[in-house]
Amino acid sequence: MDFIIMSTRAIKFLKQKNIPFDVIRYTHEEKGAEFAARATGFALEKTVKTLVVDLGEGKCLLALLPGDKQLDLKGIARICSVKRAAMADTETAERLTGYLVGGISPFGVKQRLPVMIEESILQFERVLINAGQRGIMVLLLPQDIVKALDGKVSKIARV
DSSP states (O other): OOOOOOOOHHHHHHHHTTOOOEEEEOOOOSOSHHHHHHHHTOOGGGEEEEEEEEEETTEEEEEEEETTOOBOHHHHHHHHTOSOOEEOOHHHHHHHHSSOTTSOOSTTOSSOOOEEEEGGGGGSSOEEEEEEETTEEEEEOHHHHHHHHTOEEEOOBOO
16 A cells, blocks of 8 residues: 655645645546546545636636536626636646646645635535645545635536
């Protein structure tokens, strides 16, 4: 058994904030919440994905939502009072967060970004979210995500 745990910036960030969590490792073979959920045996709706959203004029934010939901970009634009919101390209997402796509965590990002959290995440006792490296996730209370990131909770998933 491999008991060595890589310490990522995300894990260090959570430790600094005194947020309790469990590390869940899996063999990363493909990007996406669906694969992570299957590989860990965790429910897709409780597997949180972190998306980098481009709001235009050099502004971006992190959007956290359940793996089984799609982001409502028009809704995000409305909430943020911008003309349009779009998914950031891979290069931008990796540059801003310091993480590779498929391993992006909202914790310990290189450039501090505002965070919006889909309200439905809060209904779960614990959720799984990326820990900043492909194949490493953390299991924690959704309220602790809000607290650690000072995130804004809103309805950001498409109906």
